[in-house]
Amino acid sequence: MLKQAAIVVKNLATVGLLTAALPVNGAVVLTAMCWSAVRKLSHSSKPSAAPLHRKSILISGGKMSKALQLARFFHAAGHRVVLVESHAYWLTGHRFSRAVDKFCTLPKAGAADYESALLALIKQEQIDVYVPVCSPVASLHDSHAMPALSPHCEVIHVGPEKIMQLDDKYQFAKAAQVMGLAVPKSFLIVDAEQVINFDFSRETRPYILKSIQYDSVRRLDLRKLTAQTLDAAAGFVRSLPISASNPWILQEFIRGQEYCTHGTFRNGELRVHGCCESSAFQINYAHIERADIESWVKQFGAGLALTGQASFDFIQAQDDGKMYAIECNPRTHSAITMFYDSGAVADAYLGQPVAQSPVRPSPHSRPTYWIYHELWRLMSSCTSLAAVRARLKVIAAGKDAVFDWFDPLPFFMLHHWHIPLLLLRDVREQRGWLKIDFNIGKLVQLGGD
DSSP, X not given: OHHHHHXXXXXXXXXXXXXXXXXXXXXXXXXXXXXXXXXXXXXTTSOOOOXXXXXXXXXXXXXXXXXXXXXXXXXXXXXXXXXXEEGGGTTOGGGGOTTOSEEEEEOOTTSTTHHHHHHHHHHHTTOSEEEOOOOHHHHHHHHHHHHHHTTTSEEOSOOHHHHHHHHSHHHHHHHHXXXXXXXXXXXXESSHHHHHTOOGGXXXXXXXXXXXXXXXXXXXXXXXXXXXXXXXXXXXXHHSOOOSSSOEEEEEOOOEEEEEEEEEEETTEEEXXXXXXXXXXXXXXXXXXXXXXXXHHHHHHHHHTOOEEEEEEEEEETTTOOEEEEEEEOSOOXXXXXXXXXXXXXXXXXXXXXXXXXXXXXXXXOOEEOHHHHHHHHHHTTTOHHHHHHHHHHHHHSEESSOOTTSOHHHHHIIIIIHHHHHXXXXXXXXXXXXXXXXXXXXXXXXXX
16 A cells, blocks of 8 residues: 555646646747747748659657657658657657647557558558558567558568567677678577676676667666676676577677767768767767778668667777677667757758768767656755756757657657556556656556556
């Protein structure tokens, strides 16, 4: 009973905090809507830009910021956008975006009727191009659906013959090695005793264990394994759900600066590329130019003749200065929000000519963040004046990834409809949550999606 009461109090208190900000957010959004309307009227005499062949674009993952950003790209280029989400997230605030011409819900990816429902929607809406914005689990189901979908529309997604290879950290490392590209030493683990019996004394760097299947909780527990720490860590290693059906990877741990990328490929050509420094809970994106990373990504994409979206994680080693690719996630990265003022992203996705390929974030774009994550960090740093100043500097120098002066409603609805309804749902379901992810639009829960 105490646990249930704590969940209720926590959720209602959080709803209360969000509601307290409603007047301020409402005033900002109303101002933006009025300003946008005036701008629209002042430009109404000018012919609107439209593509020669207007397409109907289907974008999944409607609750995620990256899906909203893609919708805005295609809308700005003159295309019709249909946004879709699972039934559980019918409440997404992004459905209210002016970039979304129609919003629909489907069964959860992996459900028995998911593929047939997706195909029926594509036929009904006469979709020309499907751009999946997937969770790790959903990306696999969308890939397996491609043979059924491809006769009816183009699917910009990694095909079923390659997606498992890229999603598997071990197979990805092996594929990169074959191409002569740098990756950490990696070993496939199907039994915890393989780790216990591993000869760490022959290695100069420590190792870490990572689940090959996506694990939203354990993925952040990167304990260093060496000959000196193995005995103390043996209990931890044996507690992990390692098996032949749930293999892990023992990977060389390389100390250094980490980077993440977003890439969009067509027939092996890198069409969209963004790179930024990364962190454990990635909620800040600022583009940087790294020719070595871009070259690695281009070579890998060409080597596998990739079509679709793929995100790569890299680390530049402190000891030898070399750039190593850690893993690949064959789906859209939230770093796509860095491109908010880039005008050619839609054309790059659709294979149209662009002035510069790959398309990169504008040199004038500001770093993106999610303001409520920043405000939480600001409150958490109140004990240090220097930390407060640093956080305020981040807020002043960047922009919220969801808010747009021409499309402000998604920002308001995310914070005062979408998330509050999820919190109230959890009052009923009593699951509890670890944190709110405003970027992905969900409550992070044990055993969650």
